[in-house]
Amino acid sequence: MLTMLKTRADLDALRERCAAAARAEEKKILVCAGTGCVSSGSLDIFDRLREIMSEKGVDCTVELQEEPHEHAVGMKKSGCHGFCEMGPLVRIEPQGWLYTRVRLSDCEEIVERTILRGEHIERLAYQKDGTVHKEQEDIPFYKKQTRLVLEHCGHIDATSILEYLAIGGYTAFEKALFDLSPDDIIREVTESNLRGRGGGGFPAGRKWSQVQRQKEPVKYVVCNGDEGDPGAFMDRSIMEGDPHRMLEGMMIAGRACGASEGYIYVRAEYPMAVSRLQNAIAQAEACGLLGRDILGSGFDFTLHISRGAGAFVCGEGSALTASIEGKRGMPRVKPPRTVEHGLFDKPTVLNNVETYANVPLILNRGAAWYKSIGPENSPGTKAFALTGNIVNTGLIEVPMGTTLREIIFDIGGGMRDGGEFKAVQIGGPSGGCLTAEHLDMPLDFDSLKKAGAMIGSGGLVVMDQHTCMVEVARFFMNFTQNESCGKCVPCREGTRRMLEILERIVAGNGRDGDIELLLELADTITNTALCGLGKSAALPVVSTIKNFRSEYEAHIYEKRCPTGNCRKLRRISIDPKLCKGCSKCSRTCPAGAISGVLKQPFVIDPDKCIKCGACVEACPFHAIKED
Amino acid sequence: MTNKETMLIDGVPVEINGEKNLLELIRKAGISLPTFCYHSELSVYGACRMCMVENERGGLEAACSTPPRAGMSIRTNTERLRRYRRVILELLLANHCRDCTTCENNGQCKLQSLAKRFNIEGVRFPNTAEKPLIENSSVSVVRDAHKCILCGDCVRMCNEVQNVGAIDFARRGSKMTISTAFDVPLAESPCVGCGQCAAVCPTGAIVVKNDVEKVWKALDDKNTRVSVQIAPAVRVALGQAFGLPGGENSMGKIVAALRRMGFDSIFDTSTGADLTVLEESGELAARLEEGGHELPLFSSCCPAWVRFCETRFPELLPNVSSCKSPMQMFAAVIREQARASSRRHVHVAVMPCTAKKYEARRSEFCPDGKPDVDYVLTTQELVRMIRESNLIFSELEPEAVDMPFGTMTGAGVIFGVTGGVTEAVLRRLASDKSNSGLMRLAYTGVRGLEGVKETTVEVGGKPVRIAMVSGLGNAAKLIERIRQGEHFDFVEVMACPGGCINGAGQPFVPAEEKAQRSAGLYAADKLCSIKRSEENPLMMSLYGGILKGRVHELLHVHYGAGEEERHG
Amino acid sequence: MNTHEMYQTADAILDRCGREQRSVIAVLQGIQEHYRYLPRELFPYLAEQLGVSEARLYSVATFYENFSLDPKGHxxxxxxxxxxxxxxxxxxxxxxxxxxxxxxxxxxxxxxxxxxxxxxxxxxxxxxxxxxxxxxxxxxxxxxxxxxxxxxxxxxxxxxxxxx
The missing domain is CATH 3.40.30.10 (Glutaredoxin)
Structure with missing residues (x-):
């Protein structure tokens, strides 16, 4: 049962009690309950650990209470650590040890040795190149990161408002209610030069002041949690791992702009984020941190959750608000802008999850401190989802302006399987690709824009020399084409045609002039599409043509895929020197393309061959080759 | 010195006078910027991207959604803009059915004319559309999804202006279509057949159903006598298709043309309207006498409104006048009169309206299974027939309609414009029968093309509260007010904005030319020697003859009675 | 399917989400979660209750990928x-x-x-x-x-x- 807080003093007192209770937990086991670790079985690990603890009579608490419980072991389900591929992850405190890939059979040993005897289990620690990294912070993946927005993810119980209070949660909101005027808040946020983390990089402070200036009495604060880029999950991790942090940011925005209602739009594919947020809102309401006359300040604020229903385009502001209003998620023309006529036609502050999560930090530590991180024009940190042909994949946070080289080779551990770095696709289907020449370019809004890419929501897909860039472009265009809302002609018809052309190129039917036609369509779409998603739809194609034109040309003019990726362009042949004429390939071939006389070399009819590769697998003498 | 705000359009200073957007200002400046999805009466959709203009920084903006600002400078015709417009047109043409010569909309199609204007010489993309999807369940309009460019004009018309909501977008992206709920045929949807979707469709994706061939067939049959009635609104619009000024009354020429085409007897629906005035004014007087829940009395001339009422507000049907529409009253009388002849009789009605096609098919108007009106032609279909007859319309000498129904009144003529029915009924009910009384009536707020007009007129010493609405969306809003407790005695509803003059069967012309049609009808009224329906000498003979003892049977109808049967 | 029970289910969802246009998506989600698809039979009732046309409801239902109009097997x-x-x-x-x-x-x-x-x-x-x-x-x-x-x-x- 949570205490209803009526005054500022109530809040301070509760925070004190929570901090004391947290201090009383001498040891803690934090089992990652992010989506990644849950799917690899972390919840079973949690249950098993608890079971063993109770069998062994270890005094443990699974929920932080307002009253300290001395000498207990705290058992927590934490948010995402970002190192999903090493999951399930278990963190041990106070040592700060991280156990990776924990199995049910390891649980007994963890309790017996680590909890009861304080010993480290080397086998479960992260090891690289023969070095054992005991502490989480010592692991190269974490060492080079600056985790500010994600600082609590993995370190606190994401389902408990008391844990958030214990580490000083809602102090920024408290300040915003009692120590700062709305103008002060906006000045601080403007001063910090916090730029929207959703892709465009629009200064948050300017947006807030535009909304604040509107005369309309009803205003809204909306959070964009519709993280639809394939391969991006920064926002999900924050919503799941530190939901109160984001709520606090929204509440401060509401206070600053004069809004008393907020909506969080979460994509339907994030059920855990939805339930964590629902839980967090219910707790904040129960404590009196949401509702009417919060802490006696006279400020009212309520929050609602809107679940998406499967449409990438709803990440666009006006499509998102249309979706909250119960309509088709189709972007509308601007002006009027969202700050004037947004949700339900009222002035609306719309920022994404990561942007709001930055706000408490800025109010707590000040704009000057915030600006000291990263470059002047893009201060602060940025979370990225690092995936692809790289050793360490996962969720990372680095200061803006960190170079790709640091991210890929220091944090990411370099290329996987000795591969050679070829390119990185940044910003998903709305972004572009960067090549080796960009490795030392600082990653920030402006530098990326100059290089013809964009941060987007922050997905980084690292590709090695085996990746076909035409196929990558086709993949993203296929995605965009499927997700186009269909409203404006350039996007609806243009992306369809671009996909058609890319499909014929990777199928070996490219024609002379296709590259020029792609660029012409891209130019039209980029300049005339209605919304931001449409305008950036062609970027993956333009940037791959710019950086890898020769690959396109090889496909079109030589009917050859330099990386051997495009199946339809493969040439499969039988090496007559190695072929023993066993006929296994011809019996395996689904298309009847292989013929020959027993004990003599067989041949493949290229016209019949469907390039499925079944014969390659089947040949016992490795006589069949693809190139 | 006035400090008017100006901006530069293609280097020329243009004064800003409160235009909503750049597009309107650019068009006022004499530049016909291309658009598919912009209609001043609909919300701004901004999807076709044809109206993009270039600003001084080289940025592109859609003119339809950008407000003009003082000091702005834009270009409407640059190399880039031409290139983008061409690519957009090429993209639209790619999956479009390009059988222009056999298209119903040939010559009126915006896509066709813009393709010509921007010199589209070829389409570089394969046509991947599936087979044409013709949907002709409705008696009013025919849809062909293959010709649809998804500009959404029809959807916004059906939802925003008409509030009917029969069609909407379905699916998304390249799979998007315009569809009814669950893609049911239009005839099974709440469609009221007003045809306004066809009126705004820039291509041949929604066209008015064409019944021309059936009429030719009847005309060619020697054993068939073909009679025709012409609605008031037709005479002030048809000429526009032949280059005559908007609003010019070309009734005489129309009669001449019809006679040359072989119609045996030609009548004016205004005569039918006189019957309606007499019946409806009688009904209103009786209801005013009784008072209570019988009020307001809703007019029933407009079949799209009647259908709308049946589907959306069935509880209001008892308040809808029992009078048949002028077309159906007149057709019933003409049918009776023709019984004397032994020849087969086919009756055709030329209407500004697509819903009349549906009205003529209603079971209420098919006594013994045979419709009183065999075919309804829209103004546009008649235009087509005149063209096919090789007649030079502008040079035809005016001729008069046939006897025995040769007299009509000004009251019947003004039925074609919103407020006209009301004014005609009031002429009958007003106690002041002087000419100045007539004049006064015209200034009581019954005239004008506003979507909602309200007035209070004294009848028999009592104030009578009247509303005249056009556009079904306005009707729905008014009904909501009535439900909230507001009182009206009489409500005239016309489904098409502005009334029948803007029916979907009329030639498609720019908005300002449409407005001239109403002036044309009031001018025709002025020229009529008889202004009041009850003074039409024909009425006396009809009531004493054909109608004797059969007024209810021939002139009245009860909507809702047949409803159960059709939908139950 | 039992029509009476369907209306009861729909009413419960409508009561929870609200009978207004802004609840359209939430209501469809509720129906979809209950039946694993959106039964066509419910559309006229839902449209009336939510104050939108049936065509509009269909329009929204077909826009979002998570909605299915056909029942699927286990x-x-x-x-x-x-x-x-x-x-x-x-x-x-x-x-x-x-x-x-x-x-x-x-x-x-x-x-x-x-x-x-x-x-x-x-x-x-x-x-x-x-x-x-x-x-x-x-x-x-x-x-x-x-x-x-x-x-x-x-x-x-x-x-x-x-x-x-």
């Missing part, structure tokens, strides 16, 4: 009919599945809503052809007899689950 079986699978005789497998389950190309889901049988153009597992997937789990090297056996297994699996 097991969704996809038969690969890519080139490789086709020449390795995937059609007889499809035919066997359909005849075992009483389905056709028009009727893809069994009346008891246990099985949905669909075809898919290529699963990219040509070397294992012919393949089918059951709720996204790949079953390689299928034959008509194996397919019949698989249906039996799935039924048993379900029965055991019910008993347990």
């Amino acid at each position: 097991f969704v079986i996809k038969v690969c009919d890519g080139t490789a699978c086709h020449v390795r005789k995937s059609i007889p497998i499809l035919e066997r599945l359909r005849s075992d389950l009483g389905l056709s190309d028009k009727k893809v889901t069994t009346d008891d809503l246990l099985f949905t049988v669909e075809t898919v153009s290529c699963l990219g597992a040509c070397g294992l052809a012919p393949v089918i997937t059951v709720n996204d789990k790949v079953h390689p090297g299928m034959t008509p007899d194996k397919a019949s056996e698989l249906i039996k297994q799935l039924r048993e699996e379900l029965q055991n689950a019910d008993n347990a």
